Amino acid sequence: MSNTRGKEHEFIGMNLKFTDDRKVKCSMKKHVLKAINSFHDDITRDASTPVTSYLFGVRESSPHLSEEKADNFHSVVAMLLFISRRCRLDIQTAVGFLTTRVSAPDQDDWNKLKRVLQYLRGTIDLVLTLGADDLLSMFAWVDVSYGVHSDCKSHTGGAVSWGWGVLLTMCKKQKLNTKSSTEGEIVGVSDFMPNIIWARMFLEAQGEVLKKKNSISG
């Protein structure tokens, strides 16, 4: 039985660092490096943002990737999905879109993925810092972008926080078509609601009963 004590740990692939000001810092540098290295193209420059404004755009004219490249695309996106679910929430939007494209990626998707990796290269030392101002007050946000995808589906985003850093995030394309932004919002809230309820229930079972008034913003 081996164990680590103290302030710095490694747990299921994440590096944890507990700081003196009641925060915990999580990073997955090794996995990020692995994703960058296993991408077939060389990543030689840094990008300042993970995505550009045309992320959701799909052009018919863009040529499909060869089988070998498509395989590589799939595996790198899967690695990024793993990373983005844990420590690098900033690439979730890009990964959320790219995961919808893995079955038939084209050259545009390849360039978009490259952009994400360029961003990661430049910001490889970013960590997710989590902390709480008050354990008993929870904040939750849900929002929906109506009809942004090429098949007119909407995109849901949501997060839960205790004051510093977010967790329980959701960033994904909606599964059904909606006719108006209002309807889209409802679908989004209904998609994200289980996370909020679960967080509340979980914390109650841990012995922290939340205050009656908690803010949920839409």
Add this chain to the structure above:
Amino acid sequence: MNRGQQNQGVAPQGADNDDIEDRDENDEQQQLDNDGGANNADQQDRNQGADQQETAEGENQGASNDGNTIDSDLSYSDDSSNDGNEERSDDDNENEERKNERERRRQHLEINTSDEYGRGKRTKRPNPSYSFLQKRFEKLTFVDKQDYFHIGWKEYQLSGDTKILERYCSGFLFAQMSAKKGIQKYGREAELKLLAEFKQLLEYKTFHGVKASELTAEQKKKAANMINLIEEKINRGHTDDNPVIKARSCYNGKVQRGLYTKEETASPTSSIDSFFITSIKDAFEKRDVAITDVKGAYLNAKMRDVIIMRITGREVDLFVELDPSLAEFVTYENGVKVLYVQLDKALYGCVQSALLWYELYSSTLIDMGFELNPYDMCVANSMIDGKQCTIVWYVDDNKISHVNPNVVTNVIQKIE
């Protein structure tokens, strides 16, 4: 080490199945033009080309029945070898039937079965493990190749099985032998790791020998092979270039598929979110945190069912060497040394191992006075000295936190 016999035939069988499947697919989807390697567009072009050729040739033959046949045949096979083979036999009796067939095939090819995303017709991919082994073999130095066949010959002399020789010759062995491959890559180090793993198995009394004569034919048939793997791990301070090597013995759980329902085998794991929430709480309350892992986790859990495992090849000798009492259970099957054992503990690979381990671990914690969180069954809490102690575990990795470091130390010792 165990060169030769370890899980022979697993990969080749798989490959065979693939072949058969592919053939079926071709029959269904592509009828007679079964050139799996090319993609759709290619195939269409090519076949249309072939069609034109055919027509031209047909006219030729109509005019003069001899002389041209050989030439046209050649041009054919250049363009599309498969079609050429098909047609050549029918060449002499060119008739209505053939024209119909050609027309039918043309129409069939014109139907675009793939949708705009390129789905639809499946194109055959080369088997990666297959190409890998061939590439690997080509890269070997002359001495290594010599050594490789030398081992093959030894193996053959030991077992008297000509199949083994064949497999060595065709280079197939690379794909199957995970332990062998590891040893080839890391040499002595990997061998030692494998030995250490075997020692651990015996230490934990994972299995006891069973006399082959006492087993029914059905039990023997159902018994699965032991698989030995060499893993490269990159966690705990190791990088991609300098991986830690780990040997792992598994039960080939493939034979168990279908015997159990999901409820009997599914086990819960902690979600990443509950881990984050508890971490926030730890940080907020300034707790002392420890990460531990339970050594040989699964090997602690008792196996409930009767499961027979078959050990073959070099491993038999190794096990007998480590534990002489196993010697009486060794038998010979088709000239190969075989050791049948019954599992007493959950071994990696059995489908129910994860659940058995979860049940053992959670019940241990409950006995220690912990309460499971109903919303995540892999989080347990207990009040110790008036403060909460939380354990989050992910298979055999634990995060234990309490305000007082001494309490954490105590808990770790208790779990051990």
